[in-house]
Amino acid sequence: MLPRFLAPSDAVPPTPNANDICGRCERVDCGRSGDLLRQYNHQMARAVVDLRDRAVARGTEPPPNEAPLEIPRNVSHLEIYMPLGSSDGPYDVRVSSVRNEELSHGHGDAELSKGQTVLRVDLEPPLSSPGSFLLRFRRPNADWISFPVHIR
Numbered sequence: 001m002l003p004r005f006l007a008p009s010d011a012v013p014p015t016p017n018a019n020d021i022c023g024r025c026e027r028v029d030c031g032r033s034g035d036l037l038r039q040y041n042h043q044m045a046r047a048v049v050d051l052r053d054r055a056v057a058r059g060t061e062p063p064p065n066e067a068p069l070e071i072p073r074n075v076s077h078l079e080i081y082m083p084l085g086s087s088d089g090p091y092d093v094r095v096s097s098v099r100n101e102e103l104s105h106g107h108g109d110a111e112l113s114k115g116q117t118v119l120r121v122d123l124e125p126p127l128s129s130p131g132s133f134l135l136r137f138r139r140p141n142a143d144w145i146s147f148p149v150h151i152r
Contacts, residue, residue: 045126046077049135052116056083056145068132068148075151076126080137082110082117087139093121094136095149103133127151 049069071078078093088110095104108121119137130151136144 045072045074046079047071047075048079048081050081051083051147052081054083054147066148068150069135071127071135071149071151073128073130073151074126076123078106078119078121078123080110080119080121082119083145086110086117088112088117090140091119091121091137092140093119093123094144095123095127095133095151096136097133103127103129 049071051069055066080093090107090109093106093108094102096102104123104125104127106121106123108119110117110119112118133149133151135147135149138144
């Protein structure tokens with residue numbers, strides 16, 4: 001089964017007004033409304049990652065011979081369908097290099113819904129660098145579970 005994901009949100013950005021803060025200079029109404037709108041779209045990017053059919057590998061090494069998940073650049077919110085048997089509750093999430101250099105991180109609470117465990121997490125900073133990385137998550141004080149990802 002191929003991994004599933006969604007492209008950036010199709011939500012229409014709000015019209016800037018006199019109280020909006022510019023994404024570039026952080027000043028109110030500096031006249032760069034294009035920067036404000038790009039920042040808004042950038043913040044709304046999300047992806048759905050389906051791990052239900054994936055083998056679970058604990059630690060820093062991903063499962064061998066597993067195709068990487070595809071995630072678009074500039075994603076700041078992940079909705080992760082957790083591997084079967086995953087429990088609900090708090091999780092830490094990281095996207096990092098194979099040398100464990102962190103690219104992005106977040107925290108979220110997984111919820112059980114219709115027999116599926118779903119983890120929704122906001123990433124800081126958004127995924128901006130293309131390349132091959134590892135998506136890692138864990139329960140607090142537990143071992144990391146790793147999956148290869150390709151950010152395009």
